[in-house]
Amino acid sequence: MFDAHPSIVIPPECQFIINLKKKYLGLDLWTAKTVSSFIADLKKQGLIESWKIDWSKLRDTLLSNVYRVDYALACKLVYLYSFSCFEKGNPLAIGDKNPGYSFYSKELQEIFPEAKFIYLCRDYRENHISIVRAGFEMSIIAATC
Incomplete structure (x- = not known):
């Protein structure tokens, strides 16, 4: 229901943030190779196909910001490039309704210190x-x- 709001993005469930954290969190420099690896790993995540991500736009955005990308930003971009059947304006909030994340609130807070x-x-x-x-x-x- 939150995703129906034009300023909120909440895609279907997929626990990729925790699944890919060990490999990508803390990388000092993202390169074209890192971006390709990240997208390949992301495509292997269960239920990610339901997000209907525009993979080429995601790749282009990550590559054009490669010197400023960190894991948190890469994850946020994945959310922003997910499909919603609701018209989106300028998203002000990104959310996740994955019940599995309830076990990882401390780890998620470390990745996204501004998270509520x-x-x-x-x-x-x-x-x-x-x-x-x-x-x-x-x-x-x-x-x-």
Whole structure:
């Protein structure tokens, strides 16, 4: 629902930030080779295809800013180049609704010190029903709730 706002970008779920952090966080200099590697690794991430990223625009933007790029900026650009069915003006906020990131808030805060976290408490019964309907095989009901 947040993504419907013209100034907010929140693509579908994909946990690439944590998955690629070890390889790309802390690189002092991004080169054309780094950009190509980053995009190749990004394309291997589960569910990233649902983002419908314009890969050539992302690559061009990263390459044109290669001397200013760091991991946080590269990740933000990925979000900004994701597709939304809603018209976007000038995005003022980037968000992520990935439940898996709830386990990594400290690491995410290190990458994005300016980040704010919003905790939404969902009815545990509805959460369990949603997980079952999605076909996730989680045998411990308490874990899904």
